[in-house]
Every structure is written in structure tokens, then in C-alpha cells.
Amino acid sequence: MSGRRGTKKFLLLATVVGGAVGAYIYATRKPSLVFDSNPKDKVKAPITAPDGLDPNNFRPLTLSKINDISHNTKMFTFSFEDPKAILNLKTASCTVFKANIDGKDVIRPYTPTTRPNTQGYLEFVIKNYPQGVMSKYVHNLKKGDKLEIKGPIPKYDYQPNKFENLVLIAGGTGITPMVQIIEEVLYNSKDKTKITLLYANASVDDILLKDDLDKLAQKYPDRFKCYYTVDKLTDASQKKTWKGDTGFVTENMLKKCIPLPSKADDESLLVMVCGPPGFMKLLSGDKTPDYKQGELTGLLKKLGFTEKNAFKF
Template identity: 30%
Template sequence: MDPDNFKDFKLVKKQQLSHNVAKFVFEFPTTTSVLGLPIGQHISSLDAQGEDVIKPYTPTTLDSDLGRFELVIKMYPQGRISHHFDHLAVKGPKVLTLLTQMFKYQPGQFRAFGMLAGGSGITPQVPSSKGDPRKPKDKTEVHLIYANVTYEDILLREELESLTANYPDQFKIYYVLNQPPETWDGASDIQILRCGPPPMNKAMAANLEDLGYSPEMQFQF
């Protein structure tokens, strides 16, 4: 990666994940090349008109994935990039920021991560969930709540569930849906217990319902 100059990569595969989200796979010049992007950082890209798009794209692959990198992107009808990919010019790394805070992944820095994601917001969470495969002693726990509208909208489901299978003591995921199917067994067996002053309870009730936790799944002391 070069933080100041754009490098061009060829699109080799596009996989539709849902009605408006697709996975784009870009190849490197050699099968052993890596992107060199630290966990918790992102890239910026050029749009079809050659203008710098100031929007973070976080690959869902790590440097252990040789010869390629993947982006999972939500496609909007008037999107200036997602409908025009045949190659991609990117530069980076750039640090993900939230207000004045910067996120840099340090294995073992925390005992556990609590993650909340909705829709395509899962993309920056996946690399952090995988951690650094070169540091197997990292025992950081990950607890992820992933909210979507329907079951079909859940992105990277196989990848996420492989993490729960391979690291059952470290990775826990809880799916919540706004429109669950009749046979849904995701978060229906979860009960949220709330206790606090009225303003807090009111705010938390609304936020939890937005995440897919119905009033019946919440109890206020």
C-alpha cells in the first residue's frame, strides 16, 4: 500500500451476496502479494470519473489471504463506484476514526470486544474478529450483535459462522432481524434486562428495538 499514490488492481470476480450488496475480488500482480493493510485501517479509491472518493472501504481479507483482496460493498442506484468496477485504484492505509479517536488493532490489548453491526457495517468488524493469524496466542473474546432486516440480508454468514465453529470460546455472534421468518431461531431466545433512570431506559428501549429486539424480548426492572 501507498498512502499518497493510487495503485491499480484488476477485478477478477464479483459475487452477489444480497439484492443490493456484492463481494468484489481484486487480484495482485503475483499470487504471493499482500495488501499490507493493518487491521482497523481502510483504503480510499478513485471513482469512475477519476475523482478521489473520501469514503472508507475496509477489505474483509487479511494479509494471510495471498494474491487478492476482497471488498463487500452496498450498491446504490446512483452509486459512482460500485456499478462501474472493472478495476480499482486505491491508496492507503488510512486509520478509521470516530470523532477524535483512532482505532488500531493491538492483539491482546483488551480482554474482549463488544461489536454492534448493521447491514454492510459488518465489513470493518470482520478483520478485527479474525485477529492476526500470525499471533495465535491472542485470546481476545469477540461478542458480535449483527442486525439486519431479513435473513437474506445477513452478509458473510458462512465466514462468520466458521469463526464460531473454529473459535467457540472466543467468538460469539447474535443475529437480530427486523423481519424474521416464522422458523427463526436467531435472537428470539435472548432476553434483555434493563435497569436505570427513565431517560436511559427510554433511549435504550428505542435503540434495542431498532436493533431488532422486540418489546417482548426486553424487561425493565
């Protein structure tokens, strides 16, 4: 009798433990939402595929999926009208959203994180700003709603092997154009460019796509290095486990983790910067009001970068 009860208990325990282990494995093996898990297997869309977007006119696209990325950031998938259509985007490009909000046309740029040949849809990683007009509007959309999108709008014409080193410095959602660049470089085995990413966020919980970025750094150890800094650590347990830096980006932090120009106008490397206005001011200075690159200022100028080897998104 007691032997049978013991067996039952054992089976129950084994089921619970087995279930928990299974759930853990499932959770830790969940595929990346943003980066291609197996880029080589991706079927290339036929060259004749129509364009999903129009760079000159807004097209209404249907919101088909919403996924959580962090506590305040979601991935939005929009379907093209023609399921055979592709994004046909040149790295790096953005798109423009338009919506009539409270009787006014609001227009904002957003960067797709989908590979250029993906058929039928495109994806965006979008943060919900508490006071944000367009970001709140998009976060309130429901599956099946339509949004006017125009593009792609080319921002930087990336060419493989043009530089030995690419330095990417991103703040918050400024990671999205960097996603395009990282994929374009790493998924092309003929491109020998090395990437160093420094990614700054307000807190550990605000870091977007950290698991995916860390996995890529493990998969491509000779081609991709990834460093993080957060303004502050919010609790004691984070203080024990956090391996990145803390505080705003500083000159010393940059000296420690990124390759620096070895001479004036060094053409072997390019630094690309993207982030909120305060971040841009600290690193590189912002673009001009008419969206030109403008003068390079800030920490990057101090460290020897010039307008020739710096790009502001």
C-alpha cells in the same frame, strides 16, 4: 424381464438420489469466500514482499473476480499490479476508492476483508445502494476494468490480549471492519480475547456472511459468540425458524447478549460500532464531521460505556 427393469429403475433412482446428495454435500461444504478456511496453513508472505497499495497515492487495480454474497452485495477481488505484492495492512484499516463519475471525482472508503499477508490481490464486500453513486459504479464494473485505490488507512491499532472482551456491534456492511478484527483475534491462538458480535440487518436475507459467522462461533465456542437481530421477518416460515431477535437494537437486547462495563471506564472491555448513520446515532452517536470519535451517546452511554472503552469505525 421385470427383474431387469426393476434393477434399471433402482440404478436410475440411486443415480438421481446420489447426485442430489452429492450436490447437497458440495453446496454445504463450499469454502468461505471471506474467512480463511485453514488460517494456520496460510503461507506467510516473505517480509520483503512489496506493498500492493500506497497510502499516499491512488493506484489502478484490476478487477479480477466478482462473487455473489447476497441479493444486493458482492465480493470484488482486485489484483495488484505486482503478483508478489501484499496488502500489508494493520488491523483495523480501510482503503479509499476514487472514480470519475459523470465528470466528478467521487471518493469513498471501503474495508478490505483479505488477510494482511495474502499475495497478489485484495477483496471487498460491497453493497449496491439503489441511489448510491460509488456502490452502483463498482457494481457495474466488469472483470478486467481498473479502479483507483489508495491505502491502507489505519483506523484502530488492535493489540492482542489488551482486553478481556471485545464487543462488536455492526449494522449491514458495517460487518466488514469486524471481519478484520474477528480474524485477527481468532486466528491467533495466543490471543485470549473473547468476542461478542451483535449483528443487525433489515431482514434475514440482508445478513451478510451468516453461515461463515455461525461456523466460526461453532469452531471457537469459548472465544466467539454471535447474535443477530433483523428489523422484521418477511414471511411465516421465517417466523417459525428464526432464532435471533427482531426489531432495532434495544437496551434490553444489549443487556441480554453483550458483556457490560462493571465500573466507570472499565478497561477490561472495548465496544466497537460500525453501521449506517441512523444505527450509529442509536448506539453511540456518530463521529464528528472531521472524523474524530466525538462524544459517546446513545444506548452504549446509557449502559455505562464511555469514550475510553468505545470505538466508532
